[in-house]
Amino acid sequence: MTTTNPSSSPSLLRRVREHPTLAAALALNGPDRASALTMLLLPFLGLAASLHALRPDAAHAVPHDLRSVASGTTFRMTEARLEADLPGRAVMVGVANTARYLAVRGGTDEVTVGRDGWLFLRSELAVHPQEARDLHRRADLIVDLSGRLRARGVTLLVAVSPNKSRVQQAFLPGRHLPAWSTDTYRAFQALLRARGVSTVDLLTPMTAAARAQTQYYRTDTHWNQAGARTAAAAVARTVRAAAPDLPAATFVTAADPMAARPGDLQRLMGLQDTPDGLRPPADREAQQHTVASGGSLGAGLLGAAPQVVLAGSSYGLRGNFHGALQQALGSTVVNVSREGADFSGSLRTYLRDPAFRDAPPRVLVWEIPERFLPVPLADEDRRPLMP
Amino acid sequence: MVFSSYIFLLLFLPLFLVAYALTPARARSWAILLGSLLFYAWAAPAALGLLVGVIVFTYLVGGRVMGTSGRARWTWLTLGVTGNLAMLGYFKYANMAVSSANAVREALGLDPFLWNHVLLPVGLSFYIFHAISYLVDLHRGTARPPRSIVEFGAFVSLFPHLVAGPILRFHLLAEQFRERTHTPEKFARGAQRVMVGLSMKVLLADPLAPLVNAAYTAAHPSAADAWLGSVAYTLQLFFDFAGYSHMAIGLALMLGFVFPENFLDPYTATSVTAFWQRWHVSLGAFLREYVYIPLGGNRAGPGRTQLNLFLTMTVGGLWHGANWTFVLWGMWNGAFLVLERALARRFRRPPPPAWYAVPKVMLIVILGRVLFRSDSVSHALEVYRGLLGANGAALTPAVSLLFTPERFAVMLAGVAVVYGVPLLRARPQLLRPAVLNGVGYARVPVFLLAVVTLAAQHDAPFLYFQF
Numbered sequence: 011m012t013t014t015n016p017s018s019s020p021s022l023l024r025r026v027r028e029h030p031t032l033a034a035a036l037a038l039n040g041p042d043r044a045s046a047l048t049m050l051l052l053p054f055l056g057l058a059a060s061l062h063a064l065r066p067d068a069a070h071a072v073p074h075d076l077r078s079v080a081s082g083t084t085f086r087m088t089e090a091r092l093e094a095d096l097p098g099r100a101v102m103v104g105v106a107n108t109a110r111y112l113a114v115r116g117g118t119d120e121v122t123v124g125r126d127g128w129l130f131l132r133s134e135l136a137v138h139p140q141e142a143r144d145l146h147r148r149a150d151l152i153v154d155l156s157g158r159l160r161a162r163g164v165t166l167l168v169a170v171s172p173n174k175s176r177v178q179q180a181f182l183p184g185r186h187l188p189a190w191s192t193d194t195y196r197a198f199q200a201l202l203r204a205r206g207v208s209t210v211d212l213l214t215p216m217t218a219a220a221r222a223q224t225q226y227y228r229t230d231t232h233w234n235q236a237g238a239r240t241a242a243a244a245v246a247r248t249v250r251a252a253a254p255d256l257p258a259a260t261f262v263t264a265a266d267p268m269a270a271r272p273g274d275l276q277r278l279m280g281l282q283d284t285p286d287g288l289r290p291p292a293d294r295e296a297q298q299h300t301v302a303s304g305g306s307l308g309a310g311l312l313g314a315a316p317q318v319v320l321a322g323s324s325y326g327l328r329g330n331f332h333g334a335l336q337q338a339l340g341s342t343v344v345n346v347s348r349e350g351a352d353f354s355g356s357l358r359t360y361l362r363d364p365a366f367r368d369a370p371p372r373v374l375v376w377e378i379p380e381r382f383l384p385v386p387l388a389d390e391d392r393r394p395l396m397p
Numbered sequence: 398m399v400f401s402s403y404i405f406l407l408l409f410l411p412l413f414l415v416a417y418a419l420t421p422a423r424a425r426s427w428a429i430l431l432g433s434l435l436f437y438a439w440a441a442p443a444a445l446g447l448l449v450g451v452i453v454f455t456y457l458v459g460g461r462v463m464g465t466s467g468r469a470r471w472t473w474l475t476l477g478v479t480g481n482l483a484m485l486g487y488f489k490y491a492n493m494a495v496s497s498a499n500a501v502r503e504a505l506g507l508d509p510f511l512w513n514h515v516l517l518p519v520g521l522s523f524y525i526f527h528a529i530s531y532l533v534d535l536h537r538g539t540a541r542p543p544r545s546i547v548e549f550g551a552f553v554s555l556f557p558h559l560v561a562g563p564i565l566r567f568h569l570l571a572e573q574f575r576e577r578t579h580t581p582e583k584f585a586r587g588a589q590r591v592m593v594g595l596s597m598k599v600l601l602a603d604p605l606a607p608l609v610n611a612a613y614t615a616a617h618p619s620a621a622d623a624w625l626g627s628v629a630y631t632l633q634l635f636f637d638f639a640g641y642s643h644m645a646i647g648l649a650l651m652l653g654f655v656f657p658e659n660f661l662d663p664y665t666a667t668s669v670t671a672f673w674q675r676w677h678v679s680l681g682a683f684l685r686e687y688v689y690i691p692l693g694g695n696r697a698g699p700g701r702t703q704l705n706l707f708l709t710m711t712v713g714g715l716w717h718g719a720n721w722t723f724v725l726w727g728m729w730n731g732a733f734l735v736l737e738r739a740l741a742r743r744f745r746r747p748p749p750p751a752w753y754a755v756p757k758v759m760l761i762v763i764l765g766r767v768l769f770r771s772d773s774v775s776h777a778l779e780v781y782r783g784l785l786g787a788n789g790a791a792l793t794p795a796v797s798l799l800f801t802p803e804r805f806a807v808m809l810a811g812v813a814v815v816y817g818v819p820l821l822r823a824r825p826q827l828l829r830p831a832v833l834n835g836v837g838y839a840r841v842p843v844f845l846l847a848v849v850t851l852a853a854q855h856d857a858p859f860l861y862f863q864f
Contacts, residue, residue: 041837042585048841049588049651052848053414056407064408085439089404093852096403102849109846116803118853119607137794183802190794280853 063095064088070095103280108288111281121279127290128181128228129275134173134381137190141384145194148353148383148391149201152376155395156207165252165373168202169210169245170195171233171325173380174226177216181228194384210248210375212241227293230273230328235298238329239338245375246338249318253372256317256341262303263333265296300333302342315369321357322347322377335375344371353382353391361396398439400591400644401598403851409436410648417652426551426574429652433554437520440560444518447484452550454480455528459549462535463542470536477532485525491515493719520560522716526683527553531567533687540568541575548574557648561641563659563679566686570654577653590647592844597640599847601814603854604807605633611795613770613780621792623783625800627763630770632811635664638677657682662819667754669733669761673710684713703738707731717769722777726768733761 038046064072072087079085093099110116117123122130138144156166172195179187195213202209216225216237225237233241250256272282272292281289320326320335326347336343346360357376360366398405413432420428438445458477462470492515499509531549534540543549552570553559612618612626642659649656659679666672673681689709695702707728714727748754767784771777782788792800825833 038581038585040834041840042582042589044838044841045589045592046581046585048844049584049591052845053407053411056403057411060403060408080442082439082442085442089402089439092404092408096407096852099852102852106846106850106853110803114803114806116801116806122801132798135798137798188794188797190797 059097060092062097063092100280101283104282104284107280108284111279111289118279121275122183123290124181124183125185126181126228128178129230129273129279129290130175130182131231131275131278131381134175135188135191138384138386140386141192141194144384144386145198145201147387149198149205149207151354151391151395152202152207153205158396159370159374162370163372164370165208167208167210167245167248167252167373167375169212169241169248169322169375169377170198170383171241171323171377171379172213172216174231174233176213176380177220177237178224178226180220192384195380198380198383208248208252210245212244215244216240227271227273229276229290229293230271231275232325232328233331234293235295235329235334238331239334242331242334242338245335249339249373249375253317256339256372258340259336259342260303260340261300261333261337263298263300263330263337265298268294268296271295271297298330298333300330300337302336316344316371317341318343318373318375319360319366319371320345320347320375320377321360322375323351323356323379323382324349325379326356326377343375347377352388353378354395358390358395398436400641400648401595401603401851404439406595406848406851409439414651426545426548429551429555430547433551433556433559436556437554437559441519444521447488447518447521448524448554449550451481451484451524451528452553453546455531455553456543456546456549459532459535459542462532474532474536478529481525481528481532485521488515488517488521490715490719493721497721517719523562523564524553524559526564527558527567529687530565530683534567534571540571543571543574555649555654557645557652557654558656561638561645562677563642563645563656564683565656565679566683569657573654577655579653583650583653587647587650587652589840590643590650592647592840592847594640594643594645594647596840596843596847597636597643597814599850599854600843601807601811602633602636602640604804605629605811608796608799608804609633609770611799613776615783615793615796616779617788618780618783618796619789619791619793620783620786621790622788622796623767623780625792625796627767627770627780627784629804629808631664631759631763631766632808632815634766635660635815636811662815664759664762664815665751665755665819666758667748667751668737669730669758670737672758672762673730673734680713680716684709684716688712699742703735706734706738710734720772721774722768722771725774725777726765729765729768 036043036047070091072084072091074084077083096102107118110118111123115123117129117132120132122132122135124130152166152168159166175182175187176195179185199209199211216233219225219236219240223236225233225240227234270286270292271294276282276289276292279289286292318339318341320332320343322331322345324347326332326345327349332343332345332347346356346363348356348359351357398409400406409432413428416432417425417428434445434448437448455477458473458480461473462477465473492512495510495512499512502509531540531552535542543552552565552567552574555570558565609626609630612622612629615622618626639660646656646659657679659677661675661678663672663676666675689705692705692708693701694705708731710731711724711727714723714725714730717723717726749757764784767780768774768777771780779788821827821833828836
């Protein structure tokens with residue numbers, strides 16, 4: 011029979027502390043000790059994190075068959091999964107980008123840091139060698155669509171939402187757009203107008219309004235509530251000109267209490283969880299909501315065809331643009347805008363929807379972000395917009 | 398697998414260290430071999446067979462070299478070296494040879510040869526050189542043969558130096574495979590080197606890559622593009638490759654191996670000759686022992702010495718890649734080595750002051766690197782036109798967009814490290830001991846910043862993987 015004397019068995023902590031490597035590492039001088047302990051501890055903490063990230067998960071299974079191993083697929087997928095699911099990854103990105111911001115007011119490959127904590131999407135400043143060609147191709151698509159819609163009694167109204175860097179260029183690092191910038195906005199508008207497509211100029215009123223009040227969020231790509239109101243007023247004027255007899259409706263706007271609103275550019279920098287003192291501070295706003303007052307729901311919600319439809323990008327969902335547009339128009343607008351629509355995503359979806367096929371609107375407002383215009387066409391955009 | 402990745406730092410390295418520590422001393426070559434093969438397979442599973450083939454072929458031929466004498470011994474050595482060079486030649490230079498031949502045939506109005514492009518297995522240039530050094534060292538009797546093919550395989554595939562060096566001559570490691578010590582001091586020093594290397598790579602080299610790429614992909618680079626891109630590339634290449642070498646040396650130390658240094662403050666060199674004694678030292682040493690000396694070295698008079706020097710540098714250039722740009726780059730360096738020797742013999746002047754000599758050498762290095770970085774000779778000529786201002790002066794938009802304050806700060810920090818560290822090493826009294834101690838401690842937070850920065854950056858392989 012074997013007996014164990016608990017007092018003669020060293021505790022795990024003591025055994026670890028007395029391990030020759032660790033003991034010798036602890037006996038080193040200051041900087042050497044710090045380095046040795048870091049390299050002893052970090053990989054093993056990382057190992058625990060790695061094993062957690064790579065735990066079996068049927069939804070993200072990594073193939074282990076011989077073919078996958080031989081082709082390197084197993085290794086690539088394992089590495090990709092580790093990097094995507096490593097615990098604390100978002101915190102690490104935040105720490106790295108916070109350090110970069112604090113050290114030299116540096117941004118990332120996607121985000122440029124401007125003056126007074128303003129952030130800009132770097133792609134808005136990029137050069138597109140084939141810009142003229144791609145503007146023409148997009149204009150061709152829109153002209154074709156405009157003609158098809160007109161044949162069905164629908165007026166197409168194109169509203170290009172200007173780049174933040176164009177309207178708020180006073181906050182760019184050099185206070186103005188780079189010398190190489192092209193006037194994409196006016197060039198595209200001129201292309202459409204010359205070929206008979208109705209457009210709304212949002213750039214002129216927003217640039218004018220920006221002198222008194224900023225029109226975009228400081229830390230977000232999109233227009234703010236003031237900018238959305240300016241844009242909505244311009245769109246409403248043009249819609250009224252195209253359809254002066256829209257059914258009237260009244261709307262009221264209420265506002266939430268003032269609150270912080272971290273922007274998408276902050277998230278793109280991984281600074282969404284960083285304290286305001288260590289990052290470009292988040293915008294603050296009293297978020298507005300516009301709703302129909304009384305029973306004036308307008309057409310389109312009671313079975314009849316909608317009079318006006320807004321098919322936009324994420325701009326159509328920000329800054330209460332939809333509400334501001336209804337209020338400025340004094341009539342109901344059906345909003346089919348959606349996130350991540352790129353150039354034509356929301357419009358294509360809507361045009362294929364039975365709701366459009368069965369009951370097309372009188373006016374279709376298509377809001378397109380300027381930054382999607384000069385880039386090469388995606389495969390989808392090589393096909394006609396309307397089937 | 399690259400050192401600057403989470404899969405290496407957080408999964409492979411700790412698992413390997415545990416396995417290595419638990420393996421009995423007599424079987425540690427097995428642990429190294431298996432771990433290194435896994436490390437290699439991670440990057441290039443399809444090429445694993447070639448690495449194993451080189452190990453087996455070279456070991457068998459090495460056995461014949463040791464087992465014979467006289468002419469037969471020489472014949473086996475020739476077979477082994479030729480076999481290894483043939484593999485290097487096929488995978489690395491066949492594309493270049495065929496395309497050059499086709500250019501001539503097309504100029505003569507002949508049909509080009511049909512050819513399927515051959516992919517270069519990662520690290521081939523390095524492990525072939527390790528294999529050749531093994532055969533030559535056995536033949537010269539400068540090293541004892543390994544005790545088994547496992548020990549030899551561990552030498553060739555040792556993961557710290559497998560894919561991008563340092564290039565280790567066999568006699569430097571042969572005894573260490575038989576006997577080496579594992580001490581906390583070695584581990585700590587190795588840890589420091591790994592930390593410094595990763596910090597150099599992630600914080601000083603990688604941020605410059607987009608700027609360099611933009612400058613070197615501009616169709617007609619302006620003077621500002623070409624100079625900015627070339628200076629940034631000079632810093633990027635140093636911190637990328639020296640960072641890798643720090644990590645390789647550090648990882649080896651953690652396993653008990655002592656590797657020779659690969660960089661000795663090369664950007665403080667006051668002559669091109671000194672530069673090449675300090676830059677990629679292991680390649681220089683390999684070429685000296687296995688190319689320059691076999692060519693006759695300096696034993697056949699001044700003229701032949703100069704020719705040998707020039708040829709050795711040209712071979713060194715070609716080793717970097719199958720492109721005429723590398724050949725010309727090697728010739729550029731060889732020409733300056735020859736010129737410096739000739740001028741020294743002719744005038745016997747004292748060396749110039751550092752304030753003049755260091756910028757002069759850097760200018761020669763930067764101008765030569767245009768060839769090294771360019772995709773083709775015509776591309777390099779376009780960059781040289783840019784350097785001379787033939788394409789205008791101002792930054793082009795794509796470069797300007799990427800020349801951000803943080804990249805400028807990285808370049809300044811890089812220059813401070815390149816010149817500040819050697820200065821402090823030579824004159825530590827410039828800083829108080831407490832400050833120096835603080836600098837030692839600063840390695841840890843800087844390293845941790847590099848580790849978290851990995852999460853925020855895109856894939857950035859080491860530049861020397863392509864060679």
